[in-house]
Amino acid sequence: MSNVKLGATLFCYGTEYARFEYDFEECVKKAALAGAQGYEIVATQMIPSYPNVSDEFLGKVHALKEKYGIGPVSYAANNDKGMRNDRNLTDDEMLADAIIDLKSANKLGCKVMRVQYMMSPEAFERLAPYAELFDVHCGIEIHNPETPNSPNMQRYLEVIKRTGSKYLGFVPDFGFLSVQPNKPQWMKALKAGVKEEHLQLAAKLRRDGVSQEECIQQVMAAGASPAIMPAIAGMFGFVQFHDEKDLPELLQELRDILPYSFECHGKFHYLDEACHEASIPYNEIIPVLIEEGFDRYLICEYEDELYCGGTEFTKRQMIMEKKLLGIK
Structure with missing residues (x-):
C-alpha cells in the first residue's frame, strides 16, 4: 500500500460556494465525506479577512477540525502581479x-504554500529565508501549458538547486499530463x-503540432461552426493535451521533479460513473508516485467547466485514487 496522503482543495466546491449553496463549513464537511485527510484552502476565495487570518476565522478552522477530523494542510497563494491598473508589481512588491x-x-498550520509562476525566479529565491x-x-505550481522541463520551470529548478533550500520546490499539477482533449x-x-x-x-491538428492560427484556418475552411473557438482555445491553452506517444517522456519529467515536490495537484475535469478521468491518465501517473516513494499529499483539484458543482466528481476522484493507491 502507498504512503501517499489524500487531500482535496476546497476549490473543488467553488461553484457551490459561489452560488451560496455551501458555506465554508459545508465545503470542509464535503471534503471530509469524500475521504480527504486534509484540505487546501485557496486564500483569496475563502478567507474573509484575506490577506490576513483573523482570530475568528482561525477559531472556526479549529472547530471544524474537531468536528470533521480534517484541517488545512496547504495554503494556495495567488501571486497576482496585475493588482495595479498602471503597471505590474515589482519583485519587491511580489515578495512582500x-x-x-x-x-x-x-x-x-499549513506546511505547504502553492506559489504561482507570476512570481519571478529571482523573487522566489529571495523567499527562501x-x-x-x-x-x-513553498512550491511553484507546474500548471498546463508548462511542464517540468519547460524553460520557465527549469529556471525555478536552477534556483532550488543553487540555494539548496529545503523550503523551495514544486507543486506539479497533473493537468500537464493530459493526453486527450478536455471533455467538458x-x-x-x-x-x-x-x-x-x-x-x-481540431484535435488531430493539435496533435500534429500545427499553430493555433493554422488550426483555426483549416477547421473553419472545413465548414466548422464559430462555436468551436472556445474548444480550440482550450486545446492550445491551459487545458492543452499531448500526444499519447509523449506520455513516457512526460512521466519521466514528473519523476525527475518529485524529489523537489511538496505536494501534487490531482487535477480532474470529468469522471464517468466508472470513476475514469477522461483526459488525464491516472492509471499511468499513480504508479509513478508509488514507485518513487512519494509520501506527501495528493490534493484533488476539480476545474468546473460544466458549472455543475464538484461534489460528485470529487467523490469519484477519491474513489479512483484510492483504488490505484491500494487504499481501502
Missing part, C-alpha cells in the same frame, strides 16, 4: 505579498452545435 501569505499559512522562518514549504469543453461545443468531425479535426 508572499511574506504576508507565509504568515497566514503559518497561522493556519522567510519560508524557513515561518516553516512553510468538447461537450459544450457539441451542445452549441459544433460537429464531432470538426472537433476531431
Whole structure:
C-alpha cells in the first residue's frame, strides 16, 4: 500500500460556494465525506479577512477540525502581479505579498504554500529565508501549458538547486499530463452545435503540432461552426493535451521533479460513473508516485467547466485514487 496522503482543495466546491449553496463549513464537511485527510484552502476565495487570518476565522478552522477530523494542510497563494491598473508589481512588491501569505499559512498550520509562476525566479529565491522562518514549504505550481522541463520551470529548478533550500520546490499539477482533449469543453461545443468531425479535426491538428492560427484556418475552411473557438482555445491553452506517444517522456519529467515536490495537484475535469478521468491518465501517473516513494499529499483539484458543482466528481476522484493507491 502507498504512503501517499489524500487531500482535496476546497476549490473543488467553488461553484457551490459561489452560488451560496455551501458555506465554508459545508465545503470542509464535503471534503471530509469524500475521504480527504486534509484540505487546501485557496486564500483569496475563502478567507474573509484575506490577506490576513483573523482570530475568528482561525477559531472556526479549529472547530471544524474537531468536528470533521480534517484541517488545512496547504495554503494556495495567488501571486497576482496585475493588482495595479498602471503597471505590474515589482519583485519587491511580489515578495512582500508572499511574506504576508507565509504568515497566514503559518497561522493556519499549513506546511505547504502553492506559489504561482507570476512570481519571478529571482523573487522566489529571495523567499527562501522567510519560508524557513515561518516553516512553510513553498512550491511553484507546474500548471498546463508548462511542464517540468519547460524553460520557465527549469529556471525555478536552477534556483532550488543553487540555494539548496529545503523550503523551495514544486507543486506539479497533473493537468500537464493530459493526453486527450478536455471533455467538458468538447461537450459544450457539441451542445452549441459544433460537429464531432470538426472537433476531431481540431484535435488531430493539435496533435500534429500545427499553430493555433493554422488550426483555426483549416477547421473553419472545413465548414466548422464559430462555436468551436472556445474548444480550440482550450486545446492550445491551459487545458492543452499531448500526444499519447509523449506520455513516457512526460512521466519521466514528473519523476525527475518529485524529489523537489511538496505536494501534487490531482487535477480532474470529468469522471464517468466508472470513476475514469477522461483526459488525464491516472492509471499511468499513480504508479509513478508509488514507485518513487512519494509520501506527501495528493490534493484533488476539480476545474468546473460544466458549472455543475464538484461534489460528485470529487467523490469519484477519491474513489479512483484510492483504488490505484491500494487504499481501502
